Structures are given as C-alpha cells and as structure tokens.
Amino acid sequence: MPGSTTDTSERPAVDAAIVEAVDGAVIDADEQEIEPSPARPKLIGTGSDAVRERQRAVRLYFFLPLLFLTAALMGGLRLASPDNAFVFVAPALICLVFGAVLMVLFVRGGLISIEDWFSDDLATVHNIANGVLLASVFAATVQVFNSVVPEAGLPFWVVAFCFAWTLWNNLFADLGNRKLLRSMIALFSFAFVAKYLILAGLTAPPTEGGWLRSVFEDPARQAVTWALDLPRYSAGTGYIQFFTLGFYFLGLYLLPRSADHV
Numbered sequence: 001m002p003g004s005t006t007d008t009s010e011r012p013a014v015d016a017a018i019v020e021a022v023d024g025a026v027i028d029a030d031e032q033e034i035e036p037s038p039a040r041p042k043l044i045g046t047g048s049d050a051v052r053e054r055q056r057a058v059r060l061y062f063f064l065p066l067l068f069l070t071a072a073l074m075g076g077l078r079l080a081s082p083d084n085a086f087v088f089v090a091p092a093l094i095c096l097v098f099g100a101v102l103m104v105l106f107v108r109g110g111l112i113s114i115e116d117w118f119s120d121d122l123a124t125v126h127n128i129a130n131g132v133l134l135a136s137v138f139a140a141t142v143q144v145f146n147s148v149v150p151e152a153g154l155p156f157w158v159v160a161f162c163f164a165w166t167l168w169n170n171l172f173a174d175l176g177n178r179k180l181l182r183s184m185i186a187l188f189s190f191a192f193v194a195k196y197l198i199l200a201g202l203t204a205p206p207t208e209g210g211w212l213r214s215v216f217e218d219p220a221r222q223a224v225t226w227a228l229d230l231p232r233y234s235a236g237t238g239y240i241q242f243f244t245l246g247f248y249f250l251g252l253y254l255l256p257r258s259a260d261h262v
Contacts, residue, residue: 068136071247075143079234091146099142111177116258147241148191196238
C-alpha cells in the first residue's frame with residue numbers, strides 16, 4: 001500500500017541449508033545432490049525360514065497322519081493260526097468309548113489345544129487339514145485299544161474294566177500331558193503283556209510257544225481254554241501289535257500342542 005514499508009530486518013535469516021530425508025537418502029537443498037544413506041543390513045534367515053515352514057507342514061500334514069493311520073491299520077490286523085492268514089478285527093464299541101474319553105483327556109491334560117487347532121482366523125483349508133490330523137489321532141487311539149483288549153471271554157471284561165477304571169479316575173485327576181502319557185504307556189504296556197504273552201501262552205498249542213498251556217494237564221487245561229474263550233493267533237500277531245504301540249506313542253510324542261508350534 002502507498003506509504004507503507006516492509007521491514008525485513010525482523011525476519012530471521014536462514015543460514016543453514018535445508019535438509020530433507022526422502023526414502024532413506026539425504027538431500028542438500030543448496031547443492032541439490034543426493035548422498036546415499038548407509039546400506040541397510042540384509043535380513044538373514046529368510047530362506048531358512050521358508051525351509052523350516054515347509055518341513056513343518058510336511059511333518060504336520062503328511063508324516064503324522066500317515067503314522068497314525070498306519071497304527072490304526074495295524075491295530076486291527078491279526079495273523080490267524082496255524083496258516084498265518086491276515087485277519088482284520090473290527091474294534092468293539094467299548095474301544096470307541098475309550099478312544100473318545102482318551103481324546104478328552106488329551107485336551108484336558110494340555111496335550112492338544114482345540115482352540116489353537118480350529119479358529120475362525122485360520123483358512124478353511126487349514127481347519128480341514130487340522131481336522132484330518134486329529135481324526136487320524138482318534139482312529140489310531142481306537143485301534144490301539146482294539147489291539148490290547150482281548151476279543152472275547154472273561155479276559156475281555158477284566159481288561160476293559162481296568163481301562164474303564166483308569167480312564168474314569170484320570171478324568172477327575174489333575175494330570176499334565178507328561179503324567180498322562182506315562183500313565184497311558186504303563187497301562188497299554190501292561191495290557192500288551194497280559195494279552196500277547198500271558199493269554200497267548202495259555203491258548204496257543206505247545207508247538208507254537210504255548211509254554212504256559214503245557215503246564216496244565218487235561219482237564220484243567222480244557223477248563224482254562226473254555227473260560228478264556230479266546231481266538232488263537234500266531235506269534236506274529238504280537239510283533240505287529242508291538243510296532244503298533246510304538247508308532248502310536250511316537251506320533252503322540254511328535255504331535256504339537258497346537259498347529260502353530262511344531
């Protein structure tokens with residue numbers, strides 16, 4: 001405006017150059033030159049993380065289901081005596097009940113965390129794959145009970161009662177996953193010895209290793225055979241069921257608590 005003057009002496013003078021940072025580079029406003037910033041350190045282990053993730057997926061969704069399904073198949077196999085023909089024995093209804101109770105104990109004891117296996121945050125394919133794995137665990141559990149529980153007669157009821165009593169007590173006991181596994185290993189081992197060493201020795205002919213039966217004389221031996229009422233299997237059945245138990249407990253040892261930790 002006329003008659004007005006602009007006083008520039010009150011404005012602060014800018015002596016320093018304006019410096020701006022753009023995408024990690026330093027820009028000098030006076031010289032308009034870009035000075036490269038120090039190199040950023042490279043991420044180490046990106047490739048190894050991908051390899052570990054692939055190995056985790058192979059172990060979780062291929063190896064473990066294959067191991068449990070193998071145990072489930074072998075748990076029903078028997079070798080008939082005397083021709084060693086393969087016989088597949090379907091599990092009794094009580095074995096399904098025992099398998100369901102043991103799965104509940106696995107969840108209660110912390111061996112399996114259901115909320116980490118099934119979640120809305122996971123993809124549908126991921127939830128289905130986790131369901132297939134846990135279904136294979138249940139199938140193997142049922143067949144392991146089928147493996148060690150006698151098929152018929154008085155031994156069936158005795159062994160089934162022992163399993164029922166132990167599982168019922170464990171439902172109300174404060175057991176961690178390690179204590180639960182030790183308890184189950186001891187119980188299954190005892191049932192295996194009772195069925196495939198003691199009972200098999202009582203019912204098998206002396207020529208097939210029935211050393212316990214040979215100590216009885218004929219009427220006592222016939223009475224024991226009638227009371228036991230067990231089908232006769234060859235000695236190879238015990239070997240098959242031994243590896244069945246080994247595969248099953250190896251799978252439980254390798255089974256993670258959740259799908260995110262392997």
